[in-house]
Amino acid sequence: MTVSTSERLTRAVGSTSRPRGRRLQASGLPWILPALVLGVGLIYYCIGYTVYISGLNWDGASPDPLSVGFKNYLNISHDPVFWKAVWHTAIFFVVTFVVQTALGVIFAVIMHSRIKLAMLYKVIIFVPVVLAPAIMAPVFRQIFAANGQFNSVLSHLGLGFLAQPWIGQESTSLPVIMAITIWQWTGLTFVLYYAAMSQIDQTYIEAARIDGAGNLRVLWSIIWPNLRGTTVSLGILSAIGALKTFDVPWLVTIAGPNNSTQFLGTYIYQMTIQLAHVGYGAALSIILLVVALVMAIILQVVGREKADR
Amino acid sequence: MRFPFKSKTALRSFAALAVAGMAGLGLVACSGGNNQGAAGSATSGTINWWGWTPTNTNEANDFIAAFNKQYPNIKVNYKLVGISDYQASMRPALASNNGPDVYDLQPGAYVQQFGSYAEDLSSTAQSALGSDWKSKISSIAVDGLSSNGKLTAMPVGSTYAGSIWYNADLFKKYNLQPPKTLDEWKQVCQTFASNGVGCFAQGAAQEGFDQDTLQAISNSVEPGYWTKASQGQAKWNSPQIAQTLSIWKDLFTSGIMQKGALGAQQYPDVNNAFLTGKYAMVMMGSWYTQYATQNSMTQALGSAGVAGAKPFPILPMQFPDVAGKGNTSEMFGDADYGLAVASKSKNRAAAETFVKWMTASTNGQQVVANRLDTTSVLKGVSPDFNTIKFVDPALQSGPVNDYLKNASSVDEHRFALLNSDIENAFLAAAQSVASGSATPQGAAATLQQAADAAKANQ
Numbered sequence: 001m002t003v004s005t006s007e008r009l010t011r012a013v014g015s016t017s018r019p020r021g022r023r024l025q026a027s028g029l030p031w032i033l034p035a036l037v038l039g040v041g042l043i044y045y046c047i048g049y050t051v052y053i054s055g056l057n058w059d060g061a062s063p064d065p066l067s068v069g070f071k072n073y074l075n076i077s078h079d080p081v082f083w084k085a086v087w088h089t090a091i092f093f094v095v096t097f098v099v100q101t102a103l104g105v106i107f108a109v110i111m112h113s114r115i116k117l118a119m120l121y122k123v124i125i126f127v128p129v130v131l132a133p134a135i136m137a138p139v140f141r142q143i144f145a146a147n148g149q150f151n152s153v154l155s156h157l158g159l160g161f162l163a164q165p166w167i168g169q170e171s172t173s174l175p176v177i178m179a180i181t182i183w184q185w186t187g188l189t190f191v192l193y194y195a196a197m198s199q200i201d202q203t204y205i206e207a208a209r210i211d212g213a214g215n216l217r218v219l220w221s222i223i224w225p226n227l228r229g230t231t232v233s234l235g236i237l238s239a240i241g242a243l244k245t246f247d248v249p250w251l252v253t254i255a256g257p258n259n260s261t262q263f264l265g266t267y268i269y270q271m272t273i274q275l276a277h278v279g280y281g282a283a284l285s286i287i288l289l290v291v292a293l294v295m296a297i298i299l300q301v302v303g304r305e306k307a308d309r
Numbered sequence: 310m311r312f313p314f315k316s317k318t319a320l321r322s323f324a325a326l327a328v329a330g331m332a333g334l335g336l337v338a339c340s341g342g343n344n345q346g347a348a349g350s351a352t353s354g355t356i357n358w359w360g361w362t363p364t365n366t367n368e369a370n371d372f373i374a375a376f377n378k379q380y381p382n383i384k385v386n387y388k389l390v391g392i393s394d395y396q397a398s399m400r401p402a403l404a405s406n407n408g409p410d411v412y413d414l415q416p417g418a419y420v421q422q423f424g425s426y427a428e429d430l431s432s433t434a435q436s437a438l439g440s441d442w443k444s445k446i447s448s449i450a451v452d453g454l455s456s457n458g459k460l461t462a463m464p465v466g467s468t469y470a471g472s473i474w475y476n477a478d479l480f481k482k483y484n485l486q487p488p489k490t491l492d493e494w495k496q497v498c499q500t501f502a503s504n505g506v507g508c509f510a511q512g513a514a515q516e517g518f519d520q521d522t523l524q525a526i527s528n529s530v531e532p533g534y535w536t537k538a539s540q541g542q543a544k545w546n547s548p549q550i551a552q553t554l555s556i557w558k559d560l561f562t563s564g565i566m567q568k569g570a571l572g573a574q575q576y577p578d579v580n581n582a583f584l585t586g587k588y589a590m591v592m593m594g595s596w597y598t599q600y601a602t603q604n605s606m607t608q609a610l611g612s613a614g615v616a617g618a619k620p621f622p623i624l625p626m627q628f629p630d631v632a633g634k635g636n637t638s639e640m641f642g643d644a645d646y647g648l649a650v651a652s653k654s655k656n657r658a659a660a661e662t663f664v665k666w667m668t669a670s671t672n673g674q675q676v677v678a679n680r681l682d683t684t685s686v687l688k689g690v691s692p693d694f695n696t697i698k699f700v701d702p703a704l705q706s707g708p709v710n711d712y713l714k715n716a717s718s719v720d721e722h723r724f725a726l727l728n729s730d731i732e733n734a735f736l737a738a739a740q741s742v743a744s745g746s747a748t749p750q751g752a753a754a755t756l757q758q759a760a761d762a763a764k765a766n767q
Contacts (some may be wrong), residue, residue: 167572254514
């Protein structure tokens, strides 16, 4: 690695004027101070406070909350709705991540193939990303209602026998939530893969072509391995997104029917706000935080190991 | 880029100031405090009223305009907070010093959760109506808003459920009569289905309306049993409740309940579907009386997205004798909503003036009664039908009058005896039985477990 002339000059000047540590402190600390105070004062304080109230039996309003130690955590371990929410989160993550990745890569490859009206397609694919779930939820409620447009389309296609009350039954409500999420976030996956593909050295692809590799072979052996970093990042984002899922299941199905679209986020809201079990909700929140951290670390480590190979 | 500090001391001073400033800001922002607000003037000032109802802000503004004729120097700002956001919004608002002066309360969970932020209005009621004030207001409305001897809110109106409203035009068109038994109900629904019209609609995704239907069924199985169970004097895991849940399941399997009911919300889905003529019957209570009138029905059709639609007459009917035991399923009710005065209000006296006028004055209650949104609670006040225009006066006037008279004699509670945990258990039981993932007996057992757990937590 080479050191630039300006860097060398700065170091030389620094060495003759003041001790280096003080200079760094003077130039850096005030800049990070507001963020540091906000970070420590708000975020970490709030996490600490949430840990504290997770040990209480409290409705969030009464002046004399009852300390219950780890009882909330113990109760959560026996709570079937919690385990349902965890299971839904896991399925949701796997399905949405795999489908979004596949669609994102396919769309990115197609858009790199110099097709006509590519810009229009890019906009169409990306538009759902910028639409607020609160705006789209009533639309999807209408589309997937028993007498909604989705069933109407099926009937017109001669597939009326497939018509279902999609959000009104346990067997299909979660797939609907996953489909909406995939529709919403595939645009982002596509954009990131599209950008990552632009960074791939064309000489690799040309060399593969000279060696006789076809399109699929190039995609699988050249492009896909070079997208690993993007895939790992998307994996982490998807995992954290799955753990934080709230808006779509809440607005479209109210986490039902019969908890069939219950997620950790919706369950925390129900417990804390609707049922006023603030201590229990706080314990759920801490579990969610720990799971998110562990998942992010695992995905980082796995991604790094594969990248190092 | 450099930061213009000449010395370490100056830097430290800035850092200390910054930290102290941020901490101070945080303290100011976070401190709720428990200070009591000031009384202020009883005849002037500005007060903020937050509520989930009246859902129509025009209605609230009409109340305020009528109030201002008598108290022109008290300005009332009404803020509509959606019922789905009410709990989330009110908790921080009431804990802060910038919350509402007056806010809506409903019997049951809301009184339990937000009653502690309210003034005890017993003395206000006494000053307005005298020492025997309880005898002058519908008792069912007062009971539900009282908690541990404290009157957390004064009732504006009472509301009654357990009834069905039907589209009279559709029944007339297919020459049908309102069903009185389960079999008749099934036959009526078959006729509607064969003509491509939806029969009965309910937002079974929402707890409160499921509970209404279950309580109505239970009153057909054994009148009064539901109330006994709510009071802890009978078990939820009993044959009566199991039968109630079996009949509930039958509504889904026999084609009475609309397809996809478990994914439908009463508002806006079912309400809009009924008002647009897609369904002939809907599970609604006394609050639906307002749509019997020309004005409200026309406004509601506009809100439901039906431009230029012709209002149609709706009529109330008793819930059918679905158990076939000859029991008439009576209605049940509570205070629809009451107005609480926040302890932290800085204009408590003006707030109390407004609450007194709305709840305990003849003028205020007459305005409330004439809207037909909620049933007035002050005895002796009833809707002035000379000023109210029905969609079809000849058809509706008699039945609607009778309906309101019957409702005013109801003495069985709707939500007031149940806490939010048990209400949540009702939703789980209703949905799991309807979807087939639990048996009626199994679901009834979960209701008893929830009741036992709630009792243990008290």
